Amino acid sequence: MTDSEIVIVGAGQAGYQLAGALRDAGHRGQLVLIGDEAELPYQRPPLSKAFLSGAIGAEALTFQQPVHFESKGIDLRIGTRAERLDRVGRRLILADGSDIGYDKLVLATGAANRVLPGSEGIDGVHSIRTIADARAIRERLERSRNAVVIGGGFLGLEFAAVAREWGLAVSIVEAGPRLMGRAISQPMAEAFRAHHVALGSQLFLQAKVRRLIAEAGEISAVELEDEILLPADLVVVGIGVEPHVALARDAGIDCDNGIVVDDRLATSDPSIFALGDCAVFPSRFALQPSRLESIQNAMDQARHLAAVLTGKPAAYDAVPWFWSDQGGAKLQIAGLAQGTDREVLRGDVSGMKFSVFCYRGDRLVAVESANRPADHMAARRLLTAGLSPTPEQAADPGFDLKSLFAAAQPAA
Amino acid sequence: MKITVDMDKCIGAGLCVVAAPQVFAQNDDDGLVIVLNENPPADQHEAVREAARLCPALVIHLQDDND
Numbered sequence: 144m145t146d147s148e149i150v151i152v153g154a155g156q157a158g159y160q161l162a163g164a165l166r167d168a169g170h171r172g173q174l175v176l177i178g179d180e181a182e183l184p185y186q187r188p189p190l191s192k193a194f195l196s197g198a199i200g201a202e203a204l205t206f207q208q209p210v211h212f213e214s215k216g217i218d219l220r221i222g223t224r225a226e227r228l229d230r231v232g233r234r235l236i237l238a239d240g241s242d243i244g245y246d247k248l249v250l251a252t253g254a255a256n257r258v259l260p261g262s263e264g265i266d267g268v269h270s271i272r273t274i275a276d277a278r279a280i281r282e283r284l285e286r287s288r289n290a291v292v293i294g295g296g297f298l299g300l301e302f303a304a305v306a307r308e309w310g311l312a313v314s315i316v317e318a319g320p321r322l323m324g325r326a327i328s329q330p331m332a333e334a335f336r337a338h339h340v341a342l343g344s345q346l347f348l349q350a351k352v353r354r355l356i357a358e359a360g361e362i363s364a365v366e367l368e369d370e371i372l373l374p375a376d377l378v379v380v381g382i383g384v385e386p387h388v389a390l391a392r393d394a395g396i397d398c399d400n401g402i403v404v405d406d407r408l409a410t411s412d413p414s415i416f417a418l419g420d421c422a423v424f425p426s427r428f429a430l431q432p433s434r435l436e437s438i439q440n441a442m443d444q445a446r447h448l449a450a451v452l453t454g455k456p457a458a459y460d461a462v463p464w465f466w467s468d469q470g471g472a473k474l475q476i477a478g479l480a481q482g483t484d485r486e487v488l489r490g491d492v493s494g495m496k497f498s499v500f501c502y503r504g505d506r507l508v509a510v511e512s513a514n515r516p517a518d519h520m521a522a523r524r525l526l527t528a529g530l531s532p533t534p535e536q537a538a539d540p541g542f543d544l545k546s547l548f549a550a551a552q553p554a555a
Numbered sequence: 556m557k558i559t560v561d562m563d564k565c566i567g568a569g570l571c572v573v574a575a576p577q578v579f580a581q582n583d584d585d586g587l588v589i590v591l592n593e594n595p596p597a598d599q600h601e602a603v604r605e606a607a608r609l610c611p612a613l614v615i616h617l618q619d620d621n622d
């Protein structure tokens with residue numbers, strides 16, 4: 144099994160990590176890593192943070208130079224698109240018509256940002272997924288005055304904070320009643336709303352975009368449904384992503400808002416696996432099979448799949464966690480706040496150093512922390528161990544969360 | 556080589572510890588990075604560079620001296 148030929152499609156966070164982890168786990172066979180971007184594999188998180196702010200250049204994002212891949216025996220082919228899958232012949236067909244045979248195929252194809260209808264072809268309307276996207280925005284930041292962010296999710300808000308640093312007037316337009324609505328609790332969303340107002344952004348909640356107005360092909364304003372007109376020379380759209388499923392779907396592999404996998408990350412074809420942003424997987428931390436978009440998810444799944452593919456199968460069971468950096472405020476989330484019915488605050492809310500403990504019944508399912516890394520770390524361990532502090536304990540800043548681990552240890 | 560870290564940005568991913576366990580550790584309480592050796596010996600330099608590149612929050616900064 145360790146001598147088989149493994150082909151990975153997608154040289155992003157998950158594909159890169161998986162290739163290295165497979166070699167570390169002892170895979171000796173052929174290992175091909177195919178990516179359609181022009182760049183060597185790189186990190187995305189800084190694209191909307193340090194890279195946009197100008198603190199770092201593109202070279203700081205690259206994981207490794209070509210010599211590293213050569214020395215590990217990883218056949219890295221960038222600028223190469225996988226076009227089609229022949230499952231019967233076990234061949235992957237590339238854009239140039241050539242093909243590669245595989246014993247095991249891994250889809251690490253990630254996702255693409257959703258496009259705002261009516262924004263195609265207008266200069267100055269951007270979204271952030273790739274280095275190329277971030278470069279275009281950074282260049283534009285230097286000569287813009289009015290930025291409009293469409294979508295109050297993590298990416299849009301990180302961009303908004305950077306745009307304020309650059310001195311632009313910033314308006315944030317969100318269709319839902321609160322920021323980061325799909326992902327976080329009301330009290331945390333409210334704290335971040337106040338934070339962005341304090342940074343100087345103007346917020347429009349429950350606001351819908353009617354149309355984008357362009358002059359000679361250049362964005363000039365965003366019109367909202369209630370007639371409000373926001374002047375704009377830079378628009379950043381962050382309204383979610385669409386997973387890259389075409390390869391799998393066209394080959395008849397089960398897809399449902401992502402490529403469906405089991406707890407070993409195998410698709411409906413046992414020779415084909417999927418992980419990262421493109422994969423929908425079952426998890427004890429989620430109410431239904433879910434697709435997560437995070438570094439943790441890409442990395443833990445890569446390590447897990449490397450074990451599965453080198454003959455050490457186990458069920459994937461990592462605690463989801465996530466972070467976001469917005470103008471000096473660090474948000475960390477452990478677990479998934481799905482179907483929660485009780486929220487308990489811990490710490491100093493007005494000073495923006497607090498956590499929200501989210502419960503479903505009497506079970507702790509997620510903890511969101513603003514500038515409270517110790518709560519975050521304790522939460523990751525509590526959730527891993529399946530331990531729940533009582534809501535009273537969580538709310539009591541004098542209660543030591545770590546004492547629960549000691550209590551859970553069998554007496555020696 | 557001299558290592559500095561930007562603690563405010565650390566998110567406790569712990570990747571640095573995986574890459575260079577002799578040079579980095581994580582604080583038990585908050586998970587934030589601890590630099591065990593700010594001037595690591597030459598045989599650790601490659602591992603430290605790997606740690607700096609893997610860190611998803613770009614916390615680890617390296618200053619090379621000409622040794």
Ligand SMILES: Cc1cc2nc3c(=O)[nH]c(=O)nc-3n(C[C@H](O)[C@H](O)[C@H](O)COP(=O)(O)OP(=O)(O)OC[C@H]3O[C@@H](n4cnc5c(N)ncnc54)[C@H](O)[C@@H]3O)c2cc1C
Pocket residue numbers: 152153154155156157158177178179180187188189190191223224225226251252253254271272273298387390418419420421435436437438439441464465466467468
């Ligand atoms: C701007 C930005 C900021 C982020 N910030 C954070 C953060 O603060 N914290 C956090 O936890 N997460 C963050 N994320 C999310 C994180 O980066 C992703 O979850 C992670 O990159 C997912 O890895 P992946 O390998 O699954 O997908 P990707 O990194 O998207 O990689 C997939 C790759 O596959 C390629 N590909 C697709 N189809 C084909 C094909 N047919 N042939 C060849 N190649 C193909 C794609 O072009 C892409 O290069 C951020 C994401 C972005 C975009």
Ligand code: SF4
Pocket residue numbers: 564565566567568569570571572581586587588609610611612613614615
């Ligand atoms: S990898 Fe970076 S963010 Fe993670 S613990 Fe180390 S320094 Fe902190």
